[in-house]
Amino acid sequence: NRQGSTVWDLNTHISVNYSLINLKNYEIDSIPLYSQHGCLYRQLEGRTYIKRNYFIFKNKSMGSTNNFGCSFCSRINSVYSHIKAENYLKMIDSLINNLNVKYFHDRSESYTQNISWLSEVKRLKLTDYFYVDYKIEYCLARVNEINDSTIKMLKEIGIKGLVLGLESGSDIILKNVNKGITCEQILTTIKKIKAHGLNLWTCFILGLPGETQNSLSETRKMMNIIKKIDPDVTTSIHLFQPMPNSFIWNKMLLNFGEKYKHLSYFDLEKIQFDYFRLFFNFNYKQYITFRKKLVCTANELNNEKYGFLGEGWLSEEFR
Secondary structure: OOOOOOOOOHHHOOOOOHHHOOHHHOOHHHOEHHHHOOOOHHHHOOOOEOOOOEEEEOOOEEOOOOOOOOOOOOOOOOOOEEOOHHHHHHHHHHHHHHHOOOEEEEOOOOOOOOHHHHHHHHHHHOOOOOOOOOOEEEEEEOHHHOOHHHHHHHHHOOEOEEEEEEEOOOHHHHHHOOOOOOHHHHHHHHHHHHHOOOEEEEEEEEOOOOOOHHHHHHHHHHHHHHHHHOOOOEEEEEEOOOOOOOHHHHHHHHHHOOOOOOOOOOOHHHHHHHHHHHHHOOOHHHHHHHHHHHHHHHHHHHHOOOOEEOOOOOHHHOO
């Protein structure tokens, strides 16, 4: 229970002995692109399979130190925990030596929310005693946690690219979801990242509380500006889906009683409809009309090479 008395100490978790894994059982060339959240879509130039020897981290850290409390985030009240820098490097070293891993993508919590941890990784990585030669293709970061010194440190420890959750190009929407950043901050940060030569992956969410045709236009404009700053940017476009433990989810529980409280499986579209009923005051017809507008916008952006469709969409909505 992330909100209870249990402390998530990742250093007490059992480590995987990667030398015992039989690689023949895992032919990752057969994994479809979208099962890995579109990893390396741009780099693969449209091919339908991800790179061989590619490893995705999910367990470096858990929880969030974000004091803003994004209303769509399921981790705002959770205890932040991360594995020790030494154990992190040991895990990377083991993956390289035992599984011949060449590419890493760290999808754990924001890499930039604990500078002291970063400093320790840097210290260990650059010593003769614990030198590990690796590159991390992408890691998660927050706009308001990035500055020139942080970017320099990230590069020194082997980070090649950053994934930024920008969510929207509208200051109104960013304020509505308590994101804690502005469009001006977003563009300033992206210029810094580009100046330092890091790759960039941005994530946007359509359909957040208060979304209108005007805010969608502002998001399209933001994507266009970012594309001019960094023509090689990778962008994923998601449709909002309420996440358990988030402020939005808890508000839905209050309004829909026991409907979702004890379910272990949720129908995505039904949850999204209830969300739009509550936060947009839509009936079903209005919801369908607005959803079609969001789908149309996302597919236009996809066709114009601004980004690819990520999570929250139905399979038949991909065009």
